[in-house]
Amino acid sequence: MLxxxxxxxxxxxxxxxxxxxxxxxxxxxxxxxxxxxxxxxTLVSIVAGLRRxxxxxxxxxxxxxxxxxxxxxxxxxxxxxxxxxxxxVSVRRNLQLFGRLAGLRPRELATRIDEVAAAxxxxxxxxxxxxxxxxxxKRRVHTAIALLHRPPLLLLDEATTGADVETRQHILDLVRQxxxxxxxxxxxxxxxxxxxxxxxxxxxxxAGTVIARGSVDRLIAEHADPVVEMTFHTEVPAVVADADASxxxxxxxxxxxxPAATLASILPKLPAGALDTVEIVRPSLESVYLALTGxxxxxxxxEASKEAEHVAPT
Amino acid sequence: xxxxxxxxxxxxxxxxxxxDPSTLIFILIIPLVMVAMMQQLFDQQLAAEGFPGANGSExxxxxxxxxxxxxxxxxxxxxxxxxxxxxTWDRLRAAPISSVELITGKVxxxxxxxxxxxxxxxxxxxxxxxxxxxxxxxxxxxxxxVLAVSLSAFGMAVTAVSRTMQQLNAIGSVGAFGMxxxxxxxxxxxxxxxxxQAVAPAMPTYWAMKGxxxxxxxxxxxxxxxxxxxxxxxxxxxxxxxxxxxFRLEESKAxxx
Numbered sequence: 001m002l003x004x005x006x007x008x009x010x011x012x013x014x015x016x017x018x019x020x021x022x023x024x025x026x027x028x029x030x031x032x033x034x035x036x037x038x039x040x041x042t043l044v045s046i047v048a049g050l051r052r053x054x055x056x057x058x059x060x061x062x063x064x065x066x067x068x069x070x071x072x073x074x075x076x077x078x079x080x081x082x083x084x085x086x087x088x089v090s091v092r093r094n095l096q097l098f099g100r101l102a103g104l105r106p107r108e109l110a111t112r113i114d115e116v117a118a119a120x121x122x123x124x125x126x127x128x129x130x131x132x133x134x135x136x137x138k139r140r141v142h143t144a145i146a147l148l149h150r151p152p153l154l155l156l157d158e159a160t161t162g163a164d165v166e167t168r169q170h171i172l173d174l175v176r177q178x179x180x181x182x183x184x185x186x187x188x189x190x191x192x193x194x195x196x197x198x199x200x201x202x203x204x205x206x207a208g209t210v211i212a213r214g215s216v217d218r219l220i221a222e223h224a225d226p227v228v229e230m231t232f233h234t235e236v237p238a239v240v241a242d243a244d245a246s247x248x249x250x251x252x253x254x255x256x257x258x259p260a261a262t263l264a265s266i267l268p269k270l271p272a273g274a275l276d277t278v279e280i281v282r283p284s285l286e287s288v289y290l291a292l293t294g295x296x297x298x299x300x301x302x303e304a305s306k307e308a309e310h311v312a313p314t
Numbered sequence: 315x316x317x318x319x320x321x322x323x324x325x326x327x328x329x330x331x332x333x334d335p336s337t338l339i340f341i342l343i344i345p346l347v348m349v350a351m352m353q354q355l356f357d358q359q360l361a362a363e364g365f366p367g368a369n370g371s372e373x374x375x376x377x378x379x380x381x382x383x384x385x386x387x388x389x390x391x392x393x394x395x396x397x398x399x400x401x402t403w404d405r406l407r408a409a410p411i412s413s414v415e416l417i418t419g420k421v422x423x424x425x426x427x428x429x430x431x432x433x434x435x436x437x438x439x440x441x442x443x444x445x446x447x448x449x450x451x452x453x454x455x456x457x458x459x460v461l462a463v464s465l466s467a468f469g470m471a472v473t474a475v476s477r478t479m480q481q482l483n484a485i486g487s488v489g490a491f492g493m494x495x496x497x498x499x500x501x502x503x504x505x506x507x508x509x510x511q512a513v514a515p516a517m518p519t520y521w522a523m524k525g526x527x528x529x530x531x532x533x534x535x536x537x538x539x540x541x542x543x544x545x546x547x548x549x550x551x552x553x554x555x556x557x558x559x560x561f562r563l564e565e566s567k568a569x570x571x
Contacts, residue, residue: 048408051564074410084401086326088333093326100322101409145405 001026001153001184002047007056009042009208016042018208019056024184026152029175031195032188033285034205035297040188041081043205044157047186048078060153074103077151079143081158081188087131091122091141094130095148102149109148116144119174136167143171147178154178157188172197192285192297204289211292216285224287225255228262231276239269246294250276253290319411323419327393331423341386341431345378349435349443352378352500359502365531371443373502376526379435380461380519381494383428387465388486390424391473395482399569413563421466428462449529453536457529460546461522467553468493468518474560478568493519518549 002024009017016039024030032040045051047058049069058065060072086094092113099109117123120140125133133141143159156175160168175198179185187200195202196216204212204219212219230240231251246253256262259280267275281287289297331337349371356377357370365372397403406416436454439445447454472489476482494500496510497519503511514520525542528534 045404050404050407070410070412073408076408078405078408080401080404080408082401082404084403084405086330086400086402089326089329093329097322097326098405098409101319101406101411103319103410 001028001061002186003057003059004043004047005057007043007046007058008054009039009046009051010054016208017046017053017056020205020208020210022186022203022210022213024153024186026184027179027182029179029185029187029198029200031198031200031202032186032205033190033192033195033202035190037207038190038205039208040190040205041157042208044078044080044155044186044188048076048080048155049073074149075151076153076155077146077149078155079146079157079159081161083135083138083142084145085130085133085138085141088129090127090129091133092126094141095126095145098145099148104149112148112150116147119147119177120144120170135162136164139163139167140170143174147174152183154183154185155188156185158190159187160189160191160194168194192289195285202285204285204292206289206293212288219285219288220283223291224283225257225291226259226283227281227287227290228254228256228259228266229279229281230254230266232274233276234271234274237270237274240266253281255291256280316411316415319409320415320419320422323406323411323416324422327420327423330393331389331427337389341382341427342434345382345431345435346438346442348378348382349374349439353443356502359505360531363502363504368531369444371439371445372530373527375435375439375443375445376523376530377499379432380497380522380526381499383432383461384465384490384493384497384499384519385487386428386431387424387469387490388472388482389427390421390466390469391476391482391486392479393420393424394473395476395479395567395569398567399479403567407563416563417470417561421470424469425462425466428465429458432458432462447530448533449538450535453529453534453539454526456536456543457522457525457539457546460543460550461518464518464546464550464553465493467550467557470557470561471553474557474562476567477565493517496520498523518546521545521549 002022004020004022007017007020020039020043022030032043034040042051046053047065049065049072061075063072065072095113096109099112104112117126120143122137122140122144125137125141130138130141139162146154159171163171172194175185175187187198189195199216201215202213202219203210212223229251236247236250236252240252240254241247244254254262263278286297353370353374355370356373357368360368360370360373394403397406468489469486472482472486476485496513497517498506498514499519503514503520506514521542525539528538
């Protein structure tokens, strides 16, 4: 349904995408996973026709997204990262506008508004002004707009950012349901847990490059062992800081296919009182990210967030 | 091009526009108050110009209508900035509509509101200020429509070069004030300083006022307003070219407020 090949995009000196390849089939959820600033929003924006790539190919349902952009957008439902609602008119009027723009006829539009409102549990909100809704309610309406015309390709960019637990669950349930009905979903997120909850395939994006692609299980099997992570009150003892360990200040990470055996061999050799904490990090997408980039995912996210305050959002 | 999709935006723009009553106050109430306050001044000016039967409304009504019409054109830009601020611009752009359909949907409400604004002020002028037109009503209508298109094109050109709401307000206000003052909408051109009289023809509002004057005071017909109409069309074309050359759909615009 979606074919992206060799996609490149720069904002001045800031390179957002460095040749990204992604494919999403019908009935598939592909999670575009990466820390803030990895290039997820830029990729989604280009697929949605909001930005022009510097190079590369984007095809939706076999149609070139640049030369046949209107037809391509007819096949896409986009929920951008930033909420987009007219606050001075009712939720129903918001839905009516975008439904009409998507080509829905009056009777069909009324039916679809009822259907998506029920699916996202916003029926009671239809006659309320957009500006009077809570953040979670706005997020649900925002998502509903993307679903009105039954798009075969759904682009959800950070769809649960700022959402309450209930809203998050509704959105994730809906994504699963739409996929079961045959839609292709490109779901951009920086929450590792959501990817695992959705059971989606993953395109792991880092600094504008897809560094891994596949199912969660496959990525973990290919790239991640459990890791024993230790922090010390002192410098990392030499007995630990050997070639197989990753040392970062007073913290050391040791890849350990058998963590118990690893700990059993290391702990007796440590100087008394040197060890502060020990943690066994089970293999997960975080382990995959760590294995592929040498950085912890949450740290990369925090660093990128700080950088994003100074450069163009990507 | 799908008219249906542009109409959907046009309809929505009207709904949004009239959720705020200040729009109505600005485009109708204030010009009428200004006419009431300044009618007598223009009465004497018109008598001095050789129209002893005039009561001043013959200048005040078109003058305030055109002047406030010029100020209203920033609304064309405001709708774009507002959509950026509400996050709805990207949603509109992601919809399956062409850029022409989108721009048409945004600009037509501004043109039509300017037309309505001028038409209503002219219509209310009769019962409220004893205003009458000696010449062709069709000629008046033609000037109103062409002026509204030209001013909206000016608004789009200002929008195209503005990156922030402040820039839009500043450039739009200076442009509108210049057009209103120098175009002779608030002070008759004959009463302006020599340098201002020399500059006046560079303003589209000057040509609108010239056309209105020939119809309202000199009983002119459509044939008498051909030159003003052609000049206004020329202004509209120049503003449209400027807007088209500079406007970028994907350019982000900063909306404050």
